[in-house]
Amino acid sequence: MNPFISIRRELHKIPETGYSEFKTQEFLLQYINSLPQDRLTVEKWETGLFVFVEGISPVKTIGYRADIDGLPIEEMTNLDFKSEHLGYMHACGHDFHMSIALGVLTQSVMNPVQDNLLFLFQPAEEGPGGAERMLQSEQMKKWMPDQMIGLHIAPEYKAGEIAAKPGLLFANTSELHIELTGLGGHAAYPHKTKDMIVAGAHLITQLQSIVSRSLDPLDSGVVTIGKLESGTVGNIIADKALLSGTMRTLDPDTMIILKSRVEAIANGIGASFDCEVKAEFNQPYYQVYNDETLVSEFMNFASESGSVKVIECEKAMTGEDFGYFLKEIPGFMFWLGVDSPHGLHHAKLNPNEEAIPIAIDLMWKYLSRNQE
Numbered sequence: 001m002n003p004f005i006s007i008r009r010e011l012h013k014i015p016e017t018g019y020s021e022f023k024t025q026e027f028l029l030q031y032i033n034s035l036p037q038d039r040l041t042v043e044k045w046e047t048g049l050f051v052f053v054e055g056i057s058p059v060k061t062i063g064y065r066a067d068i069d070g071l072p073i074e075e076m077t078n079l080d081f082k083s084e085h086l087g088y089m090h091a092c093g094h095d096f097h098m099s100i101a102l103g104v105l106t107q108s109v110m111n112p113v114q115d116n117l118l119f120l121f122q123p124a125e126e127g128p129g130g131a132e133r134m135l136q137s138e139q140m141k142k143w144m145p146d147q148m149i150g151l152h153i154a155p156e157y158k159a160g161e162i163a164a165k166p167g168l169l170f171a172n173t174s175e176l177h178i179e180l181t182g183l184g185g186h187a188a189y190p191h192k193t194k195d196m197i198v199a200g201a202h203l204i205t206q207l208q209s210i211v212s213r214s215l216d217p218l219d220s221g222v223v224t225i226g227k228l229e230s231g232t233v234g235n236i237i238a239d240k241a242l243l244s245g246t247m248r249t250l251d252p253d254t255m256i257i258l259k260s261r262v263e264a265i266a267n268g269i270g271a272s273f274d275c276e277v278k279a280e281f282n283q284p285y286y287q288v289y290n291d292e293t294l295v296s297e298f299m300n301f302a303s304e305s306g307s308v309k310v311i312e313c314e315k316a317m318t319g320e321d322f323g324y325f326l327k328e329i330p331g332f333m334f335w336l337g338v339d340s341p342h343g344l345h346h347a348k349l350n351p352n353e354e355a356i357p358i359a360i361d362l363m364w365k366y367l368s369r370n371q372e
């Protein structure tokens, strides 16, 4: 079996959420320490890693980022390497991202290239966000890349296909947390209570009107409530409801409209149900905007390599804190097809591993092109 597929399977067994990637960091370190060290400098950053590979006669430094965290999802595959961490899963392909990065790193150690390479194994992409903080780190100041590259698996494309586009690729995002506080009591005496399940249900329904009624139909947005917590048993009226969700826009200014509408609707629910409603927005991710020249050059290169099919894709409402790197450093992100009937964040996601060696080979050819 290809060694990086084996590595992916080992990583798949140990998913850990943002800033808890201790076993993952240890696994990555053990592998990296087994490589020849003469061109390598490895530094821990929180639960992630920076790995600097010195080039032969560097003119620039190219940054390659792999995110390393998993998700709080109970895996529902029957894979013999399924998650050993009950309730957690690599359901967004970060196990792929890491093994591909290790493959490219291994190549760069065995066959050094002209330029310096900086590998970033970044914690907490799914939240609370590692990219923005990593960007501010001492290591970034020391090894500041001139260009950044990242990839993300895409279940909807065939294994090994590449999809990207110049300009905007992924959306602006903001998490949304709303707490409703009323008055609990006996289910048979609703008039003596302030029922937060009823208030929460109205709030969720009204939030759905924001995109359809407050946004210009030619603009785009998403307001999703993915989690609702309230109540204890059937005959007690709930005094609290907690809603968590995420908002997405293609234009940073549209996010301002979404936030102000959420606040107005939340205040309205507070008034009509005589309860306290607190809305908080956090962990915003900046849009992923691909440098037009660099991504077009990469897409042409990949296409001309003859080894992969390259597709010019549409932008997506996915969020990625890789956007923070691209805000400061020119570069690009692209989709890597992995052909899974179940999508990202699904408990049965089962990406086709054939994409791993294809991606390593392509990235390696791209990074080592123009060698003298």
Ligand SMILES: CC(=O)N[C@@H](CCC[C@H](N)C(=O)O)C(=O)O
Binding pocket: 092, 125, 126, 127, 152, 173, 174, 175, 245, 246, 247, 283, 285, 317, 318, 319, 320, 344
């Ligand atoms: C690629 C991907 O699925 N990314 C996540 C990251 C967003 C996290 C953020 N904190 C949020 O939920 O708003 C996504 O959900 O798009």
